[in-house]
Amino acid sequence: MSDYKKSVTSAVGVLAAVFAVLGGNVWRNHVESPAGANSFTLDNLLASKNADSDVGEVDFFHEMTKLLKREYVDPISDDQKLAAGAVRGMIGSLGDPDSLYFDKDQFKTFNNARNGNYEGVGAEFALRISSPTGPNNRAGILPGPNEADAAPSPEAPITVPELVVTAVIPGGSADKAGVRTGDVVSYVDNRWIVDSEAIVRFRTAQKAVAANKMSHTDYAALHKDLRVRFDTSILPLRARDILQTGDKGSIDVVWKRAGETRHTVLPRAKIAEQPFQLSGNEVRKLYFTDGASEKLSEAAAGKKILTIDLRNNVNGDFQEMRRCLAVIAPAGEYGFVTADKEKKPQAISVGKGNSSAPKITLIVDKSTGGVAEIFALALKSKGLAKINGGDMSSDKNVIEVFSLPDGSGYSLVNGRYTQTAAAKHATASRSKRHAVALLIPTGGLA
Amino acid sequence: MKRIVRPIFFVLTLVVCFGVGYSWRNLRSGELPTADAMKALVSGQPDGKPMAADDIFKLAYNRVETDYYKAVVPKQLKYAGIEGMMSSLGDPHTLFLPPVAAKEFDNDTQGNFVGVGARLGKDPLGAKVTSSFEDGPAYAQGLRIGDTITAVNNKSVVGMTVDDIISLIRGQEGTIVNLTLIKPNVEKRKVIAVRRSTIIMPTVDGQYLKDSGVGLLTVTQFSEPTTHQFDNALDKLEKDAPNGLKGLVIDLRGNPGGLLETAADMLSRFADDKIVVKMKMRDGKEEYAKTLSGLKRDISYPIVILMNEDSASAAEIFAGVLHDYGLATLVGDHSYGKASVQNIFKLRDGSSAKITIARYFLPSGRDIGRKVNDDGVYISGGLDPDVKAGLDPDDTTIALDDVKTDTQLQAALKVIHDKQ
Numbered sequence: 001m002s003d004y005k006k007s008v009t010s011a012v013g014v015l016a017a018v019f020a021v022l023g024g025n026v027w028r029n030h031v032e033s034p035a036g037a038n039s040f041t042l043d044n045l046l047a048s049k050n051a052d053s054d055v056g057e058v059d060f061f062h063e064m065t066k067l068l069k070r071e072y073v074d075p076i077s078d079d080q081k082l083a084a085g086a087v088r089g090m091i092g093s094l095g096d097p098d099s100l101y102f103d104k105d106q107f108k109t110f111n112n113a114r115n116g117n118y119e120g121v122g123a124e125f126a127l128r129i130s131s132p133t134g135p136n137n138r139a140g141i142l143p144g145p146n147e148a149d150a151a152p153s154p155e156a157p158i159t160v161p162e163l164v165v166t167a168v169i170p171g172g173s174a175d176k177a178g179v180r181t182g183d184v185v186s187y188v189d190n191r192w193i194v195d196s197e198a199i200v201r202f203r204t205a206q207k208a209v210a211a212n213k214m215s216h217t218d219y220a221a222l223h224k225d226l227r228v229r230f231d232t233s234i235l236p237l238r239a240r241d242i243l244q245t246g247d248k249g250s251i252d253v254v255w256k257r258a259g260e261t262r263h264t265v266l267p268r269a270k271i272a273e274q275p276f277q278l279s280g281n282e283v284r285k286l287y288f289t290d291g292a293s294e295k296l297s298e299a300a301a302g303k304k305i306l307t308i309d310l311r312n313n314v315n316g317d318f319q320e321m322r323r324c325l326a327v328i329a330p331a332g333e334y335g336f337v338t339a340d341k342e343k344k345p346q347a348i349s350v351g352k353g354n355s356s357a358p359k360i361t362l363i364v365d366k367s368t369g370g371v372a373e374i375f376a377l378a379l380k381s382k383g384l385a386k387i388n389g390g391d392m393s394s395d396k397n398v399i400e401v402f403s404l405p406d407g408s409g410y411s412l413v414n415g416r417y418t419q420t421a422a423a424k425h426a427t428a429s430r431s432k433r434h435a436v437a438l439l440i441p442t443g444g445l446a
Numbered sequence: 447m448k449r450i451v452r453p454i455f456f457v458l459t460l461v462v463c464f465g466v467g468y469s470w471r472n473l474r475s476g477e478l479p480t481a482d483a484m485k486a487l488v489s490g491q492p493d494g495k496p497m498a499a500d501d502i503f504k505l506a507y508n509r510v511e512t513d514y515y516k517a518v519v520p521k522q523l524k525y526a527g528i529e530g531m532m533s534s535l536g537d538p539h540t541l542f543l544p545p546v547a548a549k550e551f552d553n554d555t556q557g558n559f560v561g562v563g564a565r566l567g568k569d570p571l572g573a574k575v576t577s578s579f580e581d582g583p584a585y586a587q588g589l590r591i592g593d594t595i596t597a598v599n600n601k602s603v604v605g606m607t608v609d610d611i612i613s614l615i616r617g618q619e620g621t622i623v624n625l626t627l628i629k630p631n632v633e634k635r636k637v638i639a640v641r642r643s644t645i646i647m648p649t650v651d652g653q654y655l656k657d658s659g660v661g662l663l664t665v666t667q668f669s670e671p672t673t674h675q676f677d678n679a680l681d682k683l684e685k686d687a688p689n690g691l692k693g694l695v696i697d698l699r700g701n702p703g704g705l706l707e708t709a710a711d712m713l714s715r716f717a718d719d720k721i722v723v724k725m726k727m728r729d730g731k732e733e734y735a736k737t738l739s740g741l742k743r744d745i746s747y748p749i750v751i752l753m754n755e756d757s758a759s760a761a762e763i764f765a766g767v768l769h770d771y772g773l774a775t776l777v778g779d780h781s782y783g784k785a786s787v788q789n790i791f792k793l794r795d796g797s798s799a800k801i802t803i804a805r806y807f808l809p810s811g812r813d814i815g816r817k818v819n820d821d822g823v824y825i826s827g828g829l830d831p832d833v834k835a836g837l838d839p840d841d842t843t844i845a846l847d848d849v850k851t852d853t854q855l856q857a858a859l860k861v862i863h864d865k866q
Binding site: 013016017018020021022023024025026027028055057058060061062064065067068071072073074075076079080081082083084085086087088089090091092093094096099160199202203206207209210211216220223224226227234238339340341342397398400402404405410412413414415416 | 456459460461463464465466467468469470497498499500502503504506507509510513514515516517518520522523524526527528529530531532533534535537540542570571605628631632633727728786789791793794795799801802803804805821839840841842
């Protein structure tokens with residue numbers, strides 16, 4: 001063999017060996033994540049491109065799993081539980097009232113409600129940031145860096161997440177008790193959701209007592225009231241779970257509406273709404289979940305006019321809504337999903353569309369929110385639909401929902417609906433929640 | 447012959463290389479691939495599991511990073527994931543500490559840190575000063591117990607967590623921080639400028655109660671310097687009492703614990719070569735912590751320990767051990783109920799993992815582990831007091847360790863009095 005031939009052979013051999021190693025690694029990725037094969041890179045094999053001081057997230061997770069398995073006092077057998085916990089931690093860190101982790105039971109409730117099957121008091125709830133003393137849409141929830149509110153005063157904005165009714169199911173116990181969209185839950189089964197009003201009241205009293213305008217006895221009584229509320233407080237999402245699950249017994253609830261409080265005792269029961277009811281030219285219960293677009297397509301076929309009732313519709317799936325749009329609207333652009341970061345707005349476009357679309361009338365009210373509201377606004381933007389009814393919930397967040405293998409899931413806000421690509425920030429309606437740790441006794445050194 | 451051997455050798459080498467590639471993620475961390483992984487190699491299918499935990503994590507991480515409508519800081523997202531992963535174990539004491547928190551934790555257990563010299567608690571208006579160290583720089587500027595800090599460097603801290611407020615107050619040694627204060631019953635706010643400095647934390651405070659002839663030792667934490675501070679304070683009390691102490695009250699209310707070694711050292715002042723705790727490790731192995739010999743003090747007076755629900759960990763060990771050996775009476779409320787031992791694992795990037803590695807049992811064999819309901823509300827656990835005594839949480843005139851108003855201290859003194 002000539003030297004040339006020899007070197008070519010060994011080069012080919014070395015190359016083959018390298019490919020075999022890479023191939024083995026790729027195969028491992030393939031067998032362990034057939035679905036997510038494209039999401040995988042060779043980071044795991046090649047030395048981390050990060051400096052030693054910054055460990056890549058997957059390695060970090062992987063090594064942490066190993067450390068816990070080796071050291072934790074109880075044996076850990078379920079890696080998926082750790083992964084779900086990690087997802088919960090990441091979603092929770094966003095502090096976003098609409099990006100939430102749902103455990104297995106919560107996710108079941110959420111998905112049932114999306115398809116018209118309700119439990120509990122028969123209402124839907126969401127977290128909202130509100131501030132009784134300050135504007136609602138400030139970028140920072142707590143006193144901002146440039147504000148002259150260094151001193152606490154009853155006027156300074158404080159914000160605590162509230163649990164707000166977004167939809168009331170007709171015929172359910174909340175409906176019978178007169179609960180309305182926009183009502184705020186402040187008390188559930190002997191426990192208070194600590195709200196900013198209580199804090200404001202306490203602040204006012206502190207000021208009054210310092211100015212000798214309030215007796216120490218009255219102050220002590222108020223102090224006690226606030227302490228009891230803190231001691232027995234319930235987190236808003238926990239209250240949501242109590243209100244939305246179960247079909248036995250009844251719940252004591254105090255609601256707030258425009259400064260007034262109402263006390264109700266609501267029985268828990270199951271209510272099922274038949275999804276997609278078509279009568280004549282009217283579609284009711286168009287839940288934007290799997291299969292809705294096919295049904296809508298059938299319903300719209302051959303019709304000159306179509307009325308769609310979008311009330312009590314807050315939790316739909318964005319992709320299904322897009323498909324629904326495509327079956328009743330002609331080709332074109334129907335607005336954008338705009339993010340609050342350096343990211344190009346994504347057009348909501350209909351490719352083929354329906355060129356012989358019927359004339360559409362939409363029935364909406366405050367309980368029309370999320371993708372249902374976007375659906376209405378998209379049709380309205382092209383003059384394709386007449387909107388009947390009052391204001392909608394003005395919740396235009398585009399939320400994607402994902403499930404995890406263990407049955408839990410999470411929602412993630414991808415952006416907001418805007419009619420034009422340039423309208424960035426224009427509709428900013430919500431901002432980051434600042435977690436207020438009211439329940440955990442804390443203390444420390446400064 | 448050579449003609450056949452060569453290709454076979456070549457193919458074998460390739461197979462080995464393929465195997466190395468396949469097992470790389472195990473090999474790089476010094477272990478062999480699992481049997482399940484090898485099964486999957488043959489079948490080409492994951493073994494029943496739809497997705498590996500690593501991929502669930504990675505997919506969610508990527509989604510949040512790219513699809514969430516606001517920009518996220520990758521490092522914080524990663525840490526939040528690890529925090530969530532550790533809390534999924536359901537043990538409140540298994541925690542992830544990001545680099546800053548890890549350093550502070552270190553400082554706290556060492557008993558010194560850079561700050562203004564105060565202990566803060568939660569308050570609706572910001573942070574309540576629960577103690578101001580007499581040697582600290584803030585005390586010199588007028589910061590007193592009972593004050594409320596409402597702003598730091600002229601930025602309001604209303605509604606923030608105590609931890610967040612503390613991180614604003616702390617900073618580089620020698621720099622100045624402005625604190626806005628509300629003093630009790632004074633309407634006008636006061637702003638003080640404090641120079642941050644290294645604080646050696648006083649963890650033991652001694653007070654001779656003249657009327658009853660009883661010594662009162664308040665131990666706020668079990669850190670490295672605590673044993674030394676405890677000895678000094680007790681020496682001083684015994685010297686202060688003209689006819690010897692009639693009794694000793696050790697106040698562990700609000701003491702969150704600290705180092706097991708410190709608790710064992712301090713217990714050595716009361717008992718020679720006795721078991722402090724029995725630890726059950728994860729492999730079923732048992733280990734014992736014992737007191738040392740030859741350090742026992744000559745004590746002829748009754749000892750009462752004051753505790754409450756915020757007395758935890760090393761504080762419970764200290765109280766429980768003295769109680770189990772019949773050396774002290776427990777007065778106050780039930781304690782927290784932390785019955786586990788944690789180890790700190792330092793990670794490559796400066797963060798730490800605090801992991802529960804064992805459970806412990808007191809000399810009597812009792813398990814004092816805390817049980818809570820779904821909402822984290824206490825059901826059972828902790829040490830029960832021999833004499834139950836509470837404090838009215840709404841009586842704003844109560845000052846801890848003040849004989850006139852502290853009803854728990856009064857109950858402790860009564861126990862001592864009855865033993866005379």
